[in-house]
Amino acid sequence: MFILQLALIIIAAKLAGALSVRFGQPSVLGEIIVGVLLGPSVLGLIEATDTLATFSTIGVILLMFIAGLETDLGEFKRSGKSSSFVGFGGIIVPLFLGYLVGVMMDLSNLQSWFLGVMFSATSVSISVQALKEMNQLKTPEGTTILGAAVLDDVVVMIILAFLMSFAGGDVSLTTLVIKKALFFVFAILVAWKVVPWLMNKLTKLPVSEAVISAALIICFVYAYVADYTGVANIIGAYIAGIAIGLTNFKQEVFEKVEAISYSIFVPVFFAYIGISAVFTGILDNLGLIIALSIFAILTKFIGAGAGAKLSGFNWRSSAGIGSAMVSRGEVALIVASMGIASNLITQDLYATMIVVVIVTTVVTPPMMKIFFNSNMKVDSKLNRSIS
Template sequence: MLILQLAIILVASKVAGSISVRLGQPAVLGKLLIGIVLGPSVLGLVNETDTLQALSQIGVILLMFIAGLETDIDEFKRTGKAATFVGFGGIIAPLALGYAAGFALGLDVFESLFLGLLLSATSVSISVQALKEMNKLKSREGTTILGAAVIDDVVVIIALAFLMSFAGGDVNISMVILKKVLFFAGAILVGWKVVPWFLNKFSKLKVTETVISSALIICFVFAYFAEYTGVAAIIGAYIAGVSISVTKFKQEIFEKVETISYSIFVPIFFTSIGVMAQFNGITKNLGLIVLLSIIAILTKLVGAALGAKLSGFGWRSSLGIGSAMISRGEVALILASIGLDAMLLTEDMFAVVVVVILVTTIVTPPMMKMIFKTNDSAKG
């Protein structure tokens, strides 16, 4: 059954992506929507399974690895200030309004803070694909978005650890921060000294495709240790890509990883997001879903855009950056699951936020396309 489901996903995602492009939208939008159609909410041709989730995780890891390979280190350094402003702007606004919304809904202080943190999360895996389609991944805006996403991820996870410790969870704050500091320090050191050495040594083995194999080993090891230290596998994969981007193997690895990724794993990732959607009982909470979706979209858009504007971007570029930060994606889904286990979210509220996360993920690509296209037209 799995083999047939994979065939259905690949056919449907490629066709839906092509239709989306013909309609003037990013291909990724069609792939997200077809997942909803294929999933249990509509046709029921594809079901969420552990295997599908694993393949999907490989897809998002490889997507962020490719983003790292395409990152310009010099541009990344130049956008450090902007990324910091965007990252914190995109946290403060949704945290404040999310907390206020939770309080208004009758949630207690910890539940309201958790809702705010959940809405503060960002996953730019969807935005990365949209940026690639618009040839803006290597631009100043694209580099700022990637840097801001790393900052957002780390700050939100550390803040969540603080919240859970005060809410009665068995969390050692010092250990949480220490593990993250050790990961980034270790990743930078290994990326600088060990990665080039490993690529040179491993590529000389007398077997086929040693270069691409060595790159995937590096990617998966970085992703594993990032997840182990509570950062996020996609951040580890991104750092691995950046580490390889300064070596002589960059182009060969990029071409082969892109072929592997976009032929099977990345389409599975995009489609699986739609497959995970559950709309049972959605009508009784429709008003709440609409309210939280509006808050989630506007706070991230405005907060991140103001951060970009304060760091020197024009208004149109700032809005484009803000729109790219809207998607909560798999990062927020992970946080929501943590909140459910820690009883910071009720089951009904969990179902609501999953739909809100899906909404933010679906609206991001067309918003980016509209704003960046308008920006390009204005420049022209």
């Protein structure tokens, strides 16, 4: 049965993606929407099973691995300042305004801060795909977005651990910070010394497809270690991609991983976002969902966009960067699940926030299309006037 479901997801995702492109939107938007249609919320043809979730996880890991392969390390280093401004701007504004919203909703002080943390989370896996389709992934804007996402993940998880320690959870803030620091030390040292050596050794094995196998081993190990130390697995995969991108195997790995990823795993990931969406009782809290969705979109857009402007980007680029940071994606879902397990959020608010996360994920690609297309048209006019 799963094989048939897999075939259905792939064909539906590809057709919906093509239709979305025909309407001038990134294909990822159509893939997410068709997931909603196939899932239990509408047609009920496909359930969000553990096996499907595993395929989805592999999809997002490979997507971020490819983004790492395409990253210009020199540009990544140069974007440190702008990434910091965008990352902190996209955290501070939703965090403190989210806390105030929690207070107005009569939540406790701790619950209000947790609501702010949920609004602060960012997942750029959706944005990465949209940037690739618009040929913006290797630009200063694209590199800034990726750098800001790494910073956002680390800082938000540290704040979350701090809150959970007050909630009586079995969390040591010191241990968490040390584990994250050790991961980045491990990631950098291994990327610099071990990855090139390992690629050279493994690719000499007398087996078929040794290069791609070696690359995927490194990718999955990085993702696992990142997840184990409290850093999102997609950040580990992204760093692994950067590391392999510094070797002579970059182009071969990129071509083969891209073929594997976009034929099976990435379409499943985008469709699974829609399939896993549950809209039960949505009408009962429709007003709250709309209000919180607008709030979530605006706070991240304004906070990250303002950070981009302060770091030197023009208004159009700043708006594009702000829109790319809007999606909360799987990172916010992880934060929400940790919150409900620690009684930091009620079941009703949890269900509401799940819908809000889906809304932010769906609106991100069209927002990016508007602002980045506008920016590209301006650049094109400037180039024509110069020539």
